[in-house]
Amino acid sequence: MNKVWGVVVAVVGxxxxxxIALYRQEPINSLWIVVAAVCMxxxxxxxxxxxxxxxxxLVDPTRATPAERLNNGRDFVPTHKWVAFGHHFAAIAGPxxxxxxxxxxxxxxxxxxxxxxxxxxxxxxxxxxTMLMLSTRRDGRSLxxxxxxxxxxxxxxxxxxxxxxxxxxxxxxLGLVVVNAMKHSPWGTSTVFATIPVAILVxxxxxxxxxxxxxxxxxxxxxxxxxxxFAGGWIDHQPWLRTVFDYPGISLAGFVIVYGWLxxxxxxxxxxAPRDYLSTFLKLGTIFLLAIAILLMHPQIKMPAxxxxxxxxxxxxxxxxxxxxxxxxxxxAISGFHALVSSGTTPKLxxxxxxxxxIGYGSMALESLVAIMAMIAATLLDPGVYxxxxxxxxxxxxxxxxxxxxxxxxxxxxxxxxxxxxxxDMGESTLFARTGGAPSLAVxxxxxxxxxxxxxxxxxxxxxxxxxxxxxxxxxxxxxxRVGRFMLQDLLGHVxxxxxxxxxxxxxxxxxTLIVAxxxxxxxxxxxxPNGGINILWPLFGISNQMLAAIAxxxxxxxxxxxxxxRYALVTALPLAWLALVTTVAAWQKVVxxxxxxGFFSGASDMAAKLAAGTLPPDxxxxxxxxxFNQRLDGWLTVLFTAILWxxxxxxxxxxxxxxxxxxxxxxxxxxxxxxxxEGIEVAAGLRxxxxxxx
Amino acid sequence: MGHTSSTGRVxxxxxxxAWRYLRAVSGDDAYERYLAHHAVQHAGEPIMxxxxxxxxxxxxxxxxxxxxx
Numbered sequence: 001m002n003k004v005w006g007v008v009v010a011v012v013g014x015x016x017x018x019x020i021a022l023y024r025q026e027p028i029n030s031l032w033i034v035v036a037a038v039c040m041x042x043x044x045x046x047x048x049x050x051x052x053x054x055x056x057x058l059v060d061p062t063r064a065t066p067a068e069r070l071n072n073g074r075d076f077v078p079t080h081k082w083v084a085f086g087h088h089f090a091a092i093a094g095p096x097x098x099x100x101x102x103x104x105x106x107x108x109x110x111x112x113x114x115x116x117x118x119x120x121x122x123x124x125x126x127x128x129x130t131m132l133m134l135s136t137r138r139d140g141r142s143l144x145x146x147x148x149x150x151x152x153x154x155x156x157x158x159x160x161x162x163x164x165x166x167x168x169x170x171x172x173x174l175g176l177v178v179v180n181a182m183k184h185s186p187w188g189t190s191t192v193f194a195t196i197p198v199a200i201l202v203x204x205x206x207x208x209x210x211x212x213x214x215x216x217x218x219x220x221x222x223x224x225x226x227x228x229x230f231a232g233g234w235i236d237h238q239p240w241l242r243t244v245f246d247y248p249g250i251s252l253a254g255f256v257i258v259y260g261w262l263x264x265x266x267x268x269x270x271x272x273a274p275r276d277y278l279s280t281f282l283k284l285g286t287i288f289l290l291a292i293a294i295l296l297m298h299p300q301i302k303m304p305a306x307x308x309x310x311x312x313x314x315x316x317x318x319x320x321x322x323x324x325x326x327x328x329x330x331x332x333a334i335s336g337f338h339a340l341v342s343s344g345t346t347p348k349l350x351x352x353x354x355x356x357x358x359i360g361y362g363s364m365a366l367e368s369l370v371a372i373m374a375m376i377a378a379t380l381l382d383p384g385v386y387x388x389x390x391x392x393x394x395x396x397x398x399x400x401x402x403x404x405x406x407x408x409x410x411x412x413x414x415x416x417x418x419x420x421x422x423x424x425d426m427g428e429s430t431l432f433a434r435t436g437g438a439p440s441l442a443v444x445x446x447x448x449x450x451x452x453x454x455x456x457x458x459x460x461x462x463x464x465x466x467x468x469x470x471x472x473x474x475x476x477x478x479x480x481x482r483v484g485r486f487m488l489q490d491l492l493g494h495v496x497x498x499x500x501x502x503x504x505x506x507x508x509x510x511x512x513t514l515i516v517a518x519x520x521x522x523x524x525x526x527x528x529x530p531n532g533g534i535n536i537l538w539p540l541f542g543i544s545n546q547m548l549a550a551i552a553x554x555x556x557x558x559x560x561x562x563x564x565x566x567r568y569a570l571v572t573a574l575p576l577a578w579l580a581l582v583t584t585v586a587a588w589q590k591v592v593x594x595x596x597x598x599g600f601f602s603g604a605s606d607m608a609a610k611l612a613a614g615t616l617p618p619d620x621x622x623x624x625x626x627x628x629f630n631q632r633l634d635g636w637l638t639v640l641f642t643a644i645l646w647x648x649x650x651x652x653x654x655x656x657x658x659x660x661x662x663x664x665x666x667x668x669x670x671x672x673x674x675x676x677x678x679e680g681i682e683v684a685a686g687l688r689x690x691x692x693x694x695x
Numbered sequence: 696m697g698h699t700s701s702t703g704r705v706x707x708x709x710x711x712x713a714w715r716y717l718r719a720v721s722g723d724d725a726y727e728r729y730l731a732h733h734a735v736q737h738a739g740e741p742i743m744x745x746x747x748x749x750x751x752x753x754x755x756x757x758x759x760x761x762x763x764x
Contacts, residue, residue, distance in 0.1 A: 073732035075755050079719075086720035092763045142759070212749040214723040268757045269750065276762070277721070331763075340760040479762035486758065502758070 006046055013039025020113065028305075030376045031298040033109070037117050037372045041365035044121035049129060049361040056560060056568045057133045059353045064676040066139045067350055076140070078351035078678055081358050088346045089363040090280045092128070092338045093287070095473045096331030096545075097371035099177055102437035103538060104328040105378040105386060106316040108306040111325045112375055119326070119333025120368035123575035127549055128338045129360030130556045130572055135343035136356060137670045142344040147555045147648070149669040150562065155651045158644045159551050160487060163340065165641065166544035167484045168515065170337075171260070171477050172522030173537040178473045179252045179527055180436035180534070181466050186245035187236040187427055189252070191463055192470040193245070194228035195278070196259070202274035214277060221278045222285075225471070229464050236427060249527040256477065257520040263478040264485055264512040272478045279475040286468050290373050290445060293452040303379035303386065308410070315391040315410075316435075317535040318597040323586040327542035332371025334579065336548025338364065351678060377444030378437075384414025385422060385431075389440040392532030393433040394620075400432055427459030435532030438469045484515040525630045528623045536600075539590060540634055543583050547645045550579040554652040561656040562668055569656075580649060587642040591635055600635030604628045725752060 016036035020028065053059040067078040079087070104112035135141055141149065144163065148156025182189040202221040210216060235241045247255075263271050307314075310321035317328065331337070342360060350356060378386060387407045388396075396403040400416045407414050423431045426443060434440070442465035449461040486502060488511045493500015499507045526533025553576035560569050593599030596606035604627075610616050611624045659665045718724040726745050733742055743751065 071732070071736070073729045073736070074752060077728070077732075082716065083719045091761055094763045096763075206749070207746070211746040212723075212726050214721045215718065218721065269753055272757060273753050335763065337763045341763055344759055345761050476762060479757070482757060483760050483762075 006043070009039050009042045009046070013043060017117075020110070027300040027302055028109075029298055030294060030301055030380065033113055033301070033372060033376060034294065034298075034369075037113075037369060040117050040121050041125075041369065044125060045357070045361055045365060048121065049125065049357045052126065052129065052568075052571055053133075053354075053357050056565055056571055057130075057353075057356075059133075059356065060673075061352055061354045062675055063353055064674040064678070065136055065347075065350045065353060066671070067348055068676060068678050069671075069674060070139065070348075076348045079349040080351065081355035084346065084349040084351075084355065085359050085363060087349060088341065088359050089366055090284065091341045091345065092335070092363055093283060093367050093370060094331065094337075094476050095174055095177065095469055096335065096337075097367055098374045098441055098469065099174075099437040099538070100329045100332050100542070101371050101375035102378040102441050103316055103390070103534070104325050105303055105375060106307065106309050106314045106390070107321050107325055108304050108310070109301050109375060109379040110305040111310065111321050112329055113372065115325055115329050116332045116368055116371045116375065119329065120364055120371075123578070124334035124338070124368065124549075125361040125364040126571060126575060127334060127336075127553055127556070128342045128364040129356060131339045131342035131552055132346060132350070132360035133353070133356045134556060134559055136347040136350050136353065139671050140344060140347040141669070143339050143552055143555065146343060146559070146669070147551070150555060150559050150666060151648075151651050151655055152666060155555070155648055158648050158651075159555070160491070162544070162548055162551055162641070162644045162648075164484060164487045164491075165637070166336065166541070166548050167480050167487070168518040169522065169537065169541045169544050169637075171480045171484075171519040172526065173534070173541045174473045174476055175253070175256045175260070175519065175523040176526040176533050176537060177436040177438050178470045178477075179249050179256060179523070180434060180532070181438040181442070181470060182247070182252050183249045183434070184246055184430075185428055185466075186242040187232040187459075187463050188466045188470070189247060190235045190245040191228050191232035191467045192474075194231065195225055195275070195467070195471050195474070196271070198224045198228065199271055199275040199278060202278065203270045206274060206277075207269045217274070218277050218281050221274065222281050225278060225282070225467070226464075229460060229467055232463055232467075233427065233460060250524075253520075253523050253527045256474075257516060257523065259474070260477045260481050260519070261512060261516040264481040264516065265509055268482075272475075272482065275471070275475050275478060279472040282468050283472050286465075287370055287373075290377075290448065291369075293448045294373055294376060297448055297451045299376070299380040299448065299451070301376070301379045302381065303383050307383075312595075312598065315387060315395045317539060318595070319539065319586070319589060323582040323589075324539065324542075326582045327539055327546060327586045329371065330542045330545045332368055332374070334546065334549045334575065335367075336545050336550070336552055339548065339552030352676065374441060377441050377448060380447065381440065381444055382412075382414065382418075384408065384412040385418065385443070386440055387412055388414050388419055389431050389434050389443065390437070391433065392435050392530065392535065394530035394532070396433075398433070400430075403432055425458045426462040428462070433532065435534045437534070438466060441469065442466045481512065481515050481519070484518075485511045488515055522630075525626060529627060530620055530623075536631070536634060539586065540637065543586055543590070543638060544641050546579050546583045547641050550576055550583060550645050551648045553579065554648050558652040558655050559668070562659050562665060563670075566656075566660060576649075580645065583645060584642060587638045590638050600631045600638065604631035604635070607631070722752075725749075 013036055016032050019032045020036055067076050070076040101112050144156050144159045147159040182192055198221050202217045205217040312320040384407050396406040404414050404416050419431055442462050445465040446458050446461035450458045489500055489502055489507055498504055501507055526537050553572045556572040557569055557576055590600055594602050596603045607624055607628050616624055655665050726748050729748055
């Protein structure tokens, strides 16, 4: 029976994929894309993941997991697989898969969509599942610890440095997305600001008034946040109040920086933890709603399958479709960051090794589906509108008339009236050059929600979408700064012992300040960049994220070969090889390209030459020296990322070659077998009871 | 409710299962689980209050990488 289903899914998926690939004449319906993606996930899960679990990991349901062996009722707790799935998905799903596909849509819908599907099924899901399994077999150790245990101290150190760097770039780029979404938008800004007191209120509720009543507190918080979306609309209509919340990017960047710093040094219960509950509920709720709305509305895709910008002349960001579509999609297909959650946190919940496939592979497949929905939301817009929103004023000019003329000349007609009407519908003063991906995604989501649930509230839907993205970006800013702080303290502890104490307040303040200064710098530069900043920062983020994935896959490949499974090593070695190729080519181009729009160093030299010749307009000349320094810094960072990546790959290859030649290698850190005595987890019994009631 | 139909029972069962799932996945029932665990594994040892348990749990949760991009 299972086989029959497999064949049906394969045939439907094949037809849908074929449909996408061959459809050229007329606009394609988004339903094809959803069907193709879901079928591929199901096939990948049903066959590939099951094969990996059985052959490569030798999953053993009789083996006790760390959650059972080390059960302390707190962090090590055997958890029902669907509950652990919920936790894991909530932890890995961030704003990345929403932003990446939106930017990659400049190549047309096809390249990004194919990579989201193929990359996740063969790469991202495999990485997440592998890390989860390896960490579960090693008492829930983190990626850095596993790298140290299995490859040696140098590999572990490289992984730690890599993680810290990616964290700083990540927070800066996400901060930039949220700043660009709030820029001169009193409605958006007041709504996002309102989430801070709401989070604090929820924090007090959960800590002091009704300790641990998570659901009550979340219902209260989510209700207040919904009200704040409407309140923002009211504020937007009060001439005196709206000026209070009308800020340029630079002030908003200042707010985000101060906020991030405070959130990192204040106790977690006050701001970070309650905000996380709220953002998790909003995130899961909105994703679910978006999926329903896309199924009901099944909009036509208006973006062509492939645009002329695959040749590298793209206005949203520079670079050819290879390698930059892979760098840009990042989290929606493969995210190195997931390796950090899949090792360390989630393994402590795994009740049985059997559950690893659902939690590791399944969660990532769902995350990939979120990326597909973001791609649909971006490509259902008129392409002219998409480019008008996503291209910086530095590329098409600040005046609307000039911008629409340039964009229309690319073959994507758009008019100033159309943009003015759209901005009016969305309750914004303008939608030109709102780079970063959030505003165009919000317009797309407002369209989807509006057509499904009523167009009257278009501006409310738009600001709901902005708030939804901002809330979970700010959660990443909080949590990321805190994680970065821990890592930095760990490193500083080697220099001077007291700095390594995570609860010593001076050390907390020093480390937090350094981390915030790190991402605050990149955020500031991104804001003053007339090209929108995102075109520089996002590729840097993509490269660092894919590099982290390659480090994780290296560790995994090393472990697989060490455990005498060399014949299956391609499972992780193949995505590793692809990522190494893609990131190295992208890094190479970003470093050595003589095209000033693409290469960091040539961009810096080009601007320096123009500055010296006095040909820059005064507003650009004022910030030019900072932008020049930053481009050079980005160039050197890219070199460093690539060096770290190859260092880990070579270290891994060295260990593997020794193993294959029969020489001694560091012993496996796998925990010894112990039989399980668990018999099933509560929630399972409850669900089973409910289902049995129907027979 | 002496004479509930079978579909009614199923509906009630499903709603209650969904409710239990929501409580489990959000951590709303974490203290009850801790009490149950404590009663079985550490009977007689000192037990954390509800407030102390959640403070401790939150500290644990936010020490390390728990959120992604």
